[in-house]
Amino acid sequence: MSKDKKRFFGLVARGLGMGAADVVPGVSGGTIAFITGIYEELLETISGIKFSLLKTWKKEGFKAMWKELNGNFLLAIFLGIGISIVSFAKLLKYLLEHHEILLWSFFFGLIISSIWLVGKTVKKWSAINISGLLMGAIVAYVITVVSPSSGTSNLFYIFLCGTLAISAMILPGISGSFILLLLGVYTTILGAVSGIIDSLKDKNWEMLFDQGTIIAVFGVGCVFGLLAFSRLLNYLFKRNKDLIIAILTGFLVGSLNKIWPWKETTEWGINSHGEKIPLVQKNISPQTYADITGTDHQALFAILLAITSLLLVIGLEFFSKRNNKITEN
Numbered sequence: 568m569s570k571d572k573k574r575f576f577g578l579v580a581r582g583l584g585m586g587a588a589d590v591v592p593g594v595s596g597g598t599i600a601f602i603t604g605i606y607e608e609l610l611e612t613i614s615g616i617k618f619s620l621l622k623t624w625k626k627e628g629f630k631a632m633w634k635e636l637n638g639n640f641l642l643a644i645f646l647g648i649g650i651s652i653v654s655f656a657k658l659l660k661y662l663l664e665h666h667e668i669l670l671w672s673f674f675f676g677l678i679i680s681s682i683w684l685v686g687k688t689v690k691k692w693s694a695i696n697i698s699g700l701l702m703g704a705i706v707a708y709v710i711t712v713v714s715p716s717s718g719t720s721n722l723f724y725i726f727l728c729g730t731l732a733i734s735a736m737i738l739p740g741i742s743g744s745f746i747l748l749l750l751g752v753y754t755t756i757l758g759a760v761s762g763i764i765d766s767l768k769d770k771n772w773e774m775l776f777d778q779g780t781i782i783a784v785f786g787v788g789c790v791f792g793l794l795a796f797s798r799l800l801n802y803l804f805k806r807n808k809d810l811i812i813a814i815l816t817g818f819l820v821g822s823l824n825k826i827w828p829w830k831e832t833t834e835w836g837i838n839s840h841g842e843k844i845p846l847v848q849k850n851i852s853p854q855t856y857a858d859i860t861g862t863d864h865q866a867l868f869a870i871l872l873a874i875t876s877l878l879l880v881i882g883l884e885f886f887s888k889r890n891n892k893i894t895e896n
Contacts (some may be wrong), residue, residue: 575643581605582647584883588677589648589743590655590757596648597737598681601688602884609644610737610804612637613797657761663754671828672869676876678819678826684884686816689809696813703817711825722784728752729788734796745822756785828869829856 581603585596600606616636624632633639662670689696728750732743747753762778765771803811827850834847853864 571639575639578605578640578643579647579650582644583651584647585644586648586651587655590652590659596743598685599883600737602684602880605644607804608637608640610797610801612640613737613793614801616794652760653764657764660754660757660761663757668828668865668869669872671826672872673876675823675826675828676873677880678823679873680877680880682816682819684880685812685819689812689816691809692813693809696809699810699813700817700820703814703819704821705817707818707821708824709821711822722780725752725755725781725784726788726791728756729785730792730795733789733792737793737797737800745825748825755781759785824850829853829864831856831859 581599584599584603588599589596597606600609620632620636623635659670686700728747731750732746734743744753747756759778759781762774763782766775766778800811829851830848831851832848851859853866853869856862857864
C-alpha cells in the first residue's frame with residue numbers, strides 16, 4: 568500500500584474516532600483530533616476554505632483547487648465522521664432509554680480523561696492561565712444548572728443549534744453533543760438520524776422527508792458555524808494557545824456536574840413529540856437514587872465503566888503517539 572493510501576485510511580480511522588466522540592456528550596471530536604495529532608492541520612484546513620478556491624478552480628482546474636483545499640484530508644476525516652455517526656446513533660438512542668446510568672458513567676470517565684489529556688498540553692500554568700481555568704469551570708457549571716430547553720423541531724432553532732454545536736465539536740474539550748443536550752435537541756437530532764435509517768429500511772418516504780429535513784437544516788447550520796468559528800479559533804490559538812486550552816479544560820471540569828449518572832428529576836417537560844422528558848434534575852448519591860427509585864443503583868458496574876472509558880482514551884493517546892513515532896521513522 569502506498570504512503571498516500573496509508574495516510575488516507577489513517578485519517579478515516581481518526582475520523583471514525585471523532586464521529587464516535589461527537590455523538591456522545593463526553594469527549595469532543597476536537598479532543599480526538601488533538602490527541603491523534605491532526606488538530607492543527609484540521610483547523611488550518613477548515614479556516615482555509617474561502618471563495619478564492621472557486622477562482623483557482625476556474626483558472627487552474629479542479630485538481631489545483633482540490634490540492635489547495637487539502638481535499639483528501641477533509642474527505643477522509645468527514646468520511647470517517649459520517650460512518651461513525653450513522654453507526655452509533657441507534658445504539659446510543661437505545662442505551663439512553665434502557666441503560667442510562669451505565670452510559671452516563673461511561674461519559675463521566677471520558678470527560679475526566681479529557682481533562683487530563685487537554686490540560687497537560689498547557690506548557691505553563693501561569694496566573695492568567697489558572698484564572699482562565701477557573702473562569703471556564705464556573706461558566707460551564709452555571710450552564711449545567713440552568714434549566715435546559717425541553718426540545719423543539721423548529722427549523723430555525725435547529726439551524727442555530729447546528730451552528731453552536733459544530734463550534735463546540737471542533738474545540739479540544741467541549742463536546743458538541745453536550746451543547747445539544749443543554750439546548751434540548753440532543754434526542755431530536757439523535758432520533759432524526761435513527762429515523763432516517765428506519766425510514767429507508769421501511770421505505771417510509773414521508774418519515775424520510777421529515778427526518779431528513781431536520782438533519783439537512785442542522786447540517787447547513789454546522790457548515791455555517793464551522794466556516795465562521797474555525798477562523799476565529801485559529802486566530803485565538805495563534806495568539807494565546809495556552810490560555811484557550813486552559814479555559815477549555817476548565818469548561819470540562821465544570822461540565823462534570825451535568826454528566827453525573829445518578830440524578831433525581833424535580834421537574835418534567837414535554838418535547839416536540841409529546842413525550843415526557845426530565846427538565847430539571849439534581850445530583851444525588853447512588854444509595855439515595857436506589858432509595859427514591861426502588862431500583863439498583865448499579866454503582867459497581869458504573870465505576871468499572873468510568874474507569875474503562877478513562878483507560879480507553881489514555882490508551883488511544885498512547886497508541887497515537889507510538890504510531891506517530893513509527894511514521895516519522
